[in-house]
Amino acid sequence: MWLSSMPEMMEYGLHGASRSRRDALRWRLASLAIFLALWSVAGGLVEARRPFNPLFLPAPWVVIGALLELARKGQLWVHVAATLERVAVGFSAGAVLALALGLLAGQARAVRNVVEPVVELLRPIPPLAMLPLFIVWIGIGEGSKVGFITYATFFPMFVTTVHGVAQIDARLLRAAQSLGARPRHLFFRVILPAALPDVLTGLRLGVALSFFVIVISEFVGAENGLGYLINDGRNFFLVPQMLGAALLLGLLGYAGNGLVRVLERRVLRWQHPR
Amino acid sequence: MNIHVRGLSRTFVAQGRETPALLDVDLEVAEHEFVCLLGPSGCGKSTLLNIVAGFLRPSAGEVRVGGRPVTGPGADRGVVFQEYVLFPWLTVDGNVQFGLTLKGAPAAERRAVVARYLELVGLAAHAEKYPVQLSGGMKQRVAIARALANNPEIILMDEPFGALDAQTREVLQDELGRIQRVEHKTVLFVTHSIRGDDHRAGADQAGLSDQAARGARPLRARVHPLRERDHPRGEGRGRQGARVRRTRILALLGVLAVWAAVSYGNRALGVMMPALLPTPGDVGTVFAETARDGTLWRHVVTSLGRVAVGFGAAAVAALALGLLAAMCVPVRLMLEPIIEFVRPIPPLAFLPMFLVWFGLGEASKVAFIGYTTFFPMFVAVAAAVLRVDVTLLRAAASLGAGHLDLIRRVIVPAALPGIIVALRLGFALALFVIVGAEFMGADAGLGHLIMEGRTFFLPAQIVMGALVLGLLGSVVNALLLAAERRLFRWREAGATS
Numbered sequence: 048m049w050l051s052s053m054p055e056m057m058e059y060g061l062h063g064a065s066r067s068r069r070d071a072l073r074w075r076l077a078s079l080a081i082f083l084a085l086w087s088v089a090g091g092l093v094e095a096r097r098p099f100n101p102l103f104l105p106a107p108w109v110v111i112g113a114l115l116e117l118a119r120k121g122q123l124w125v126h127v128a129a130t131l132e133r134v135a136v137g138f139s140a141g142a143v144l145a146l147a148l149g150l151l152a153g154q155a156r157a158v159r160n161v162v163e164p165v166v167e168l169l170r171p172i173p174p175l176a177m178l179p180l181f182i183v184w185i186g187i188g189e190g191s192k193v194g195f196i197t198y199a200t201f202f203p204m205f206v207t208t209v210h211g212v213a214q215i216d217a218r219l220l221r222a223a224q225s226l227g228a229r230p231r232h233l234f235f236r237v238i239l240p241a242a243l244p245d246v247l248t249g250l251r252l253g254v255a256l257s258f259f260v261i262v263i264s265e266f267v268g269a270e271n272g273l274g275y276l277i278n279d280g281r282n283f284f285l286v287p288q289m290l291g292a293a294l295l296l297g298l299l300g301y302a303g304n305g306l307v308r309v310l311e312r313r314v315l316r317w318q319h320p321r
Numbered sequence: 322m323n324i325h326v327r328g329l330s331r332t333f334v335a336q337g338r339e340t341p342a343l344l345d346v347d348l349e350v351a352e353h354e355f356v357c358l359l360g361p362s363g364c365g366k367s368t369l370l371n372i373v374a375g376f377l378r379p380s381a382g383e384v385r386v387g388g389r390p391v392t393g394p395g396a397d398r399g400v401v402f403q404e405y406v407l408f409p410w411l412t413v414d415g416n417v418q419f420g421l422t423l424k425g426a427p428a429a430e431r432r433a434v435v436a437r438y439l440e441l442v443g444l445a446a447h448a449e450k451y452p453v454q455l456s457g458g459m460k461q462r463v464a465i466a467r468a469l470a471n472n473p474e475i476i477l478m479d480e481p482f483g484a485l486d487a488q489t490r491e492v493l494q495d496e497l498g499r500i501q502r503v504e505h506k507t508v509l510f511v512t513h514s515i516r517g518d519d520h521r522a523g524a525d526q527a528g529l530s531d532q533a534a535r536g537a538r539p540l541r542a543r544v545h546p547l548r549e550r551d552h553p554r555g556e557g558r559g560r561q562g563a564r565v566r567r568t569r570i571l572a573l574l575g576v577l578a579v580w581a582a583v584s585y586g587n588r589a590l591g592v593m594m595p596a597l598l599p600t601p602g603d604v605g606t607v608f609a610e611t612a613r614d615g616t617l618w619r620h621v622v623t624s625l626g627r628v629a630v631g632f633g634a635a636a637v638a639a640l641a642l643g644l645l646a647a648m649c650v651p652v653r654l655m656l657e658p659i660i661e662f663v664r665p666i667p668p669l670a671f672l673p674m675f676l677v678w679f680g681l682g683e684a685s686k687v688a689f690i691g692y693t694t695f696f697p698m699f700v701a702v703a704a705a706v707l708r709v710d711v712t713l714l715r716a717a718a719s720l721g722a723g724h725l726d727l728i729r730r731v732i733v734p735a736a737l738p739g740i741i742v743a744l745r746l747g748f749a750l751a752l753f754v755i756v757g758a759e760f761m762g763a764d765a766g767l768g769h770l771i772m773e774g775r776t777f778f779l780p781a782q783i784v785m786g787a788l789v790l791g792l793l794g795s796v797v798n799a800l801l802l803a804a805e806r807r808l809f810r811w812r813e814a815g816a817t818s
Contacts, residue, residue, distance in 0.1 A: 050649050053724055060711030061732070063650040074654040082659050103678060164572035171798070172791035175756040176768075179775035180783045184597065221376050222406045226420035226471050227396030236423075240410040255665075262669040263757045274670070281673035289674055297666030304665065317410045317451045 083107055105287040110294065113287035117276075127295065129271040130261055133189065134303075137196025138257040142250060144197065145204035149246075152205075153212025154238070166205060174199035178264055187268040192261065199260045200253040207252065211245025212238055244315055251307045258300040273299075322387035322397065322474035322507055324350040324373060329382035331368050342368045346382070355501060355508040366511045370479050373509060374400050386475065396420060399468030403480040405460040407452040413439070413463050414448040420471030438466040441500060458489035465500070475507045483513060577601065599781035607785045611770075621789065623765040624755055627683065631690025632751040636744055639695050643702025643743075647736075648728070653703070660696060668693040669757050681762040686755070693754045698747040705739025706732060738809050745801050752794050 051061060058064075066074075090106025093099065105113075117123040152159040178195055185191040215238060223237045265274025273292045280289035326348040332341045342365040350356045358366040371377040373384055375394040384391045386398060394400075407416050417438055418431045426434075439445045442462040452460055461481060468476055482490040501508065584600035587593060611617035646653040672689055679685035709732050717731045759768025767786050774782030 050724075053718070053727075056711075056714050056727065057718055060714060061647055061707050061709055071654075075658040078655045078658040079662060081655070082662070160568050160572055161575075164569055165576050167569075168573065168576060169791070171794040172787045173753040173756050173794070175753065175760070176771055176783075176787040176790050178760075179771055180780060180787070183775055183778065183780050183783065216406070218402060218404065218406045219408065221374070221394060222400065222402065222408075223419070224376075224394035225374055225396070225398055225400040225477075226467070227423050229423075232423050236419075237408070240408070243410070258665075259667045259669065262667050263672075263760065266669075266673070267760065277670055277673050281677060284677070286674070286677060289677070293666050293670040293674070296670050297663070300667065301665040315410075317412075318453065320451045320454055 102284060102286050105290065110287045110290045113285070114291040114295070117288070117291070123295075126271050126273050126276050126292070127299070129269075129275075130265065130273045130296070131299065133192050133265075133272065134196060134257045134261050134299075137193040137261075138200055138253055140193070141197040141200035141257075142204055142253060145201045145249065145253070146208055146246065149205045149208025149249075150212060150239075150242070153209045153242070154234070159209070162205075163209075166202060170202050170206070174202075174260060175263060178260075178267065181264075182268065192264045192269065195264050196257050196261060200256050203252040203256060204246075204249040207245045207249030208242065211242030211249075214245070215241045244311075244318065247307060247311045247315065251304060251311075254303040254307055255300060258296060258303065262296065323352050323354075324348065324475065324507065324509060325385040325388075326369070326373070327383050327385075329369070329372065329384060330380045331365075331372060331377065332380045343372075343379075350507060350509055352507055353505050355510065358509065358511045359513075362513060367479055370477050370509060370511050374398055374477050396424075396471055397473055398475045398477055399471055399473035401461070401464050401468050401476065401478040401481045403483045405452075405457070405464045405484075407460055407463055407467070409452050412449050412451055413444060413455070416452070416463055417466045417470050419467060434470050438470045441469070441503070442466045442496070456489075457485050458493060461485060461493060462496075465497070469500070469504060469506075473506070475509070478508065478510045480511055480513060596778065597780055599784055603781040604785045604788070607779070607781045608789075611785075617770075617789070620765055620767050620770045620786075621793070624759065624767045625793070627686045627758075627766065628690060628748075628751045628755050631687040632694050632748055634687075635691040635693075635695040636698060636747060638691075639698035639702050639743070639747070640740065643699050643740075644706055644733075646699070647703045647706030648732070660700065664696050664700075668696075668754060672754075672758060672761060676762055686758045686763065686766075689758050690751050690755060694747040694751050697750060698743045701743030701746060702736075702740050705736040705743060708739060709735045738805070738812060741801070741805050741808070745798065745805075748797060748801070749794060752790065752797075756790065 051063060055063065087106050087108075090101070090104055090109065093104050094101040094106065114123065117126075148158070148162055152162050174195070177198065178191075181191040181195045181198070185194055219237055219241060220233060223233055228236065261272070262274040262277070265272040266278045269275045273296050276292040277289045280286065280292065326346060329343055329346040329348075330341065331343040332339045334340075346365075346369060348356075348369070358369065360366050368377060372379050373386070373391065375391050375398070408419065411419065414435055417435045418426075421431045421434060435448070436445070439448055442465055444459060444462055444466065447455065447459065452463070455463065461484075465481070482493055485493065581601050584598045584603075587598045588595045588600060608617070611620075642656070646656050668689075671692065675685045675689040675692070679688055713731055713735055714727055717727055722730065755766065756768040756771065759766035760772045763769045767790055771783050771786035774780065774786060
């Protein structure tokens with residue numbers, strides 16, 4: 048039986064015995080290899096036996112081939128750059144806005160009372176529902192895409208920042224004050240560092256959400272970008288191109304997440320020193 | 322500096338009732354004196370200390386420190402808290418020099434002072450460690466060094482050894498006596514009651530204060546044995562809650578008023594095309610029209626139906642696989658990397674694929690929602706199960722629970738709150754993406770309604786659709802939260818006690 052046995056559970060709980068790094072890496076590689084193997088076999092079989100048009104399920108090498116072909120023609124870079132630029136600008140604007148307002152709202156009750164009701168009103172609305180409004184207002188160009196990312200990413204980042212500021216242990220503030228801290232000291236030396244873990248969590252959510260929503264705004268009226276590439280693939284029935292662009296998006300999202308994680312490890316070393 | 326307390330009273334408001342914690346207290350602490358406040362927990366001694374520290378304001382009476390009335394916390398009165406309250410993001414070194422940094426002391430001076438006080442408390446070797454790496458006793462030593470390094474005239478200690486084990490407490494008491502012989506501060510020291518086998522500790526404290534200064538004296542005060550409530554957040558929560566709700570409702574009305582003013586103003590003045598900025602009236606009209614001819618309900622039911630089927634199937638799969646993955650190590654090791662590989666891909670990137678694979682009909686939308694919601698729910702369910710405490714498993718096993726009992730009676734109930742949260746997340750995500758799915762190739766559903774608003778240039782219809790979606794999400798979320806509260810009453814009871 049594969050289920051954890053009683054003695055195992057008693058000793059390690061459900062996590063199982065801790066594994067060596069090499070062992071863990073071996074499992075990881077094996078798992079991904081099996082995944083790719085199954086995909087290849089399925090793709091190969093479909094191509095050989097043709098139970099349906101093999102275009103529906105391209106094998107991995109076909110997908111990679113499509114990407115390489117696009118790269119060779121020099122188009123791939125244009126699309127990647129377009130998407131990255133929109134995400135970078137939209138996300139940065141959202142982050143600046145959310146952090147500034149969030150830090151302010153976390154501290155000043157008056158700001159909080161004004162901003163929070165608006166946020167609470169808009170937050171339950173799935174951001175995608177607002178996309179057409181952005182297009183109607185700003186037009187179909189870059190503005191609506193960037194603005195939409197800013198809008199969508201603002202909410203999680205704002206909420207986590209406010210939470211980070213509001214949950215600060217009041218005793219830390221007391222301790223700092225009895226060491227002579229004045230309000231500006233409190234902000235820069237206590238509130239900001241104490242809120243940082245939540246702020247960074249918010250940034251990570253924001254990065255993920257940017258990639259989440261950029262796709263659809265590039266479906267709906269764009270001439271470039273990975274989302275455009277996917278939708279273009281749909282119109283011309285180029286499944287390998289669609290899958291390849293999706294994989295690339297995943298890679299970019301993964302890299303963005305990794306960047307924030309590196310930042311987290313740097314700035315939040317105090318949580319897990321060494 | 323001396324401490325002078327005259328006629329001090331402090332009342333707390335809790336659940337609408339006023340409870341006095343201190344009533345007419347007098348206290349004199351002369352310069353360099355070491356005074357212990359002894360008393361059972363909850364008798365108001367911490368309140369007294371918090372008032373001297375400037376954290377709480379007196380209801381009546383006065384507190385003077387060095388002749389000046391106390392108006393707030395200040396660097397002249399260092400505080401050592403029971404729970405250490407170190408700044409977790411600073412190293413030991415950073416914590417000890419915190420006060421000096423605020424004053425803008427030069428680096429060389431700071432280094433010298435830190436070295437001296439870390440030496441004094443015996444932590445010279447640990448300067449670069451972070452608080453999480455220290456034991457309770459070491460943290461309290463850092464807290465003492467931090468207070469001393471700021472060179473205050475007075476040190477206020479609020480049960481500083483209360484959270485430590487008996488042995489560490491004894492060692493630190495001796496150490497504090499030694500430090501006080503060097504530093505000669507004015508000290509106000511709050512400590513627990515003396516009873517039973519605490520007697521030794523009490524005797525030590527008397528001894529400590531004998532060595533240190535002129536000994537512990539009985540407090541010339543009537544201190545009332547009432548519950549201390551010195552956490553500002555706990556104060557009058559009920560009344561505050563009502564006030565917060567009122568300001569929120571007012572603010573919401575304000576938002577609506579601003580919207581109405583801007584949109585009607587735009588209509589009157591013609592700043593931009595009136596259709597671009599629909600008024601609340603426009604949105605209401607669209608709502609009434611679509612509600613009357615039944616199209617709105619058709620769209621709502623269509624969207625909810627798709628969400629229900631797709632989300633339901635994904636939830637069942639995520640529960641089964643999540644439980645399996647959490648309880649079966651090889652399955653987890655196999656699945657984890659694949660999920661890590663697929664998950665960063667924004668699900669919407671696969672939407673056109675689903676249209677190609679499943680056609681433009683219902684199947685593609687339902688399958689897409691299932692695909693989108695499965696991964697986060699699976700990950701959250703597995704994580705909730707993995708969080709089950711090993712001591713719970715041990716406790717159940719030592720009461721005779723077998724393998725299946727463990728799963729049924731311990732693992733599942735313990736993980737259930739996390740599982741419900743996973744479902745809530747999944748549902749929110751389903752509402753999130755159904756809109757996108759209905760943008761592309763659908764002839765019904767709220768997403769279609771919204772897209773139609775764009776195609777035929779009816780911003781009012783877009784806004785109406787968005788508001789209906791937000792309302793749906795809020796209602797479902799509130800229902801799930803209420804169900805959660807009902808199901809997990811044991812959790813709240815545990816959280817408040």
